[in-house]
Amino acid sequence: MVGFILKFLLTAVITYVLANFLPGAHIAGFGDAILLVIVLAVLNAVLKPILKLLGFPITVLTLGLFLLVINAAIVMIADAMLSGFSVDNFLYALLFSVVLSVVTSIVDMVVD
Incomplete structure (x- = not known):
C-alpha cells in the first residue's frame, strides 16, 4: 500500500513538473496534477484497451508506433x-505522453 501511494504521489509530481517544463502543456496546480493522474489511470484502464483493439491492424502495419498515437x-x-x-x-x-511514460517507467524501476 505504501508503494502504491508513493508511486501515485511521485507520478503526480512528475506530471506537474512536466506540464510546467514541456512546451504546449499547461497545468493550474498540484491538485490538478493529482486529478490528471487519476483521470489518466481511469482512461488507461477503461478506454485504452478498446482503442488498442480497434487500432490493432494499424498498430501491426506501423510496427507498434500507432500506440503512441x-x-x-x-x-x-x-x-x-x-x-x-x-x-x-x-x-x-x-x-507529453512519451516523456511521461519514460519518466514514470524509470521511477517504477527505482521504487520497485
Missing part, C-alpha cells in the same frame, strides 16, 4: 475532461 489521444481526452490541464495540440500531447 493512442497515448496522445488519451492525453487529449484528459485535456477535454479537466479544466486545470490543457495541451495546445496533438504534437504536444504526443510529446
Whole structure:
C-alpha cells in the first residue's frame, strides 16, 4: 500500500513538473496534477484497451508506433475532461505522453 501511494504521489509530481517544463502543456496546480493522474489511470484502464483493439491492424502495419498515437489521444481526452490541464495540440500531447511514460517507467524501476 505504501508503494502504491508513493508511486501515485511521485507520478503526480512528475506530471506537474512536466506540464510546467514541456512546451504546449499547461497545468493550474498540484491538485490538478493529482486529478490528471487519476483521470489518466481511469482512461488507461477503461478506454485504452478498446482503442488498442480497434487500432490493432494499424498498430501491426506501423510496427507498434500507432500506440503512441493512442497515448496522445488519451492525453487529449484528459485535456477535454479537466479544466486545470490543457495541451495546445496533438504534437504536444504526443510529446507529453512519451516523456511521461519514460519518466514514470524509470521511477517504477527505482521504487520497485
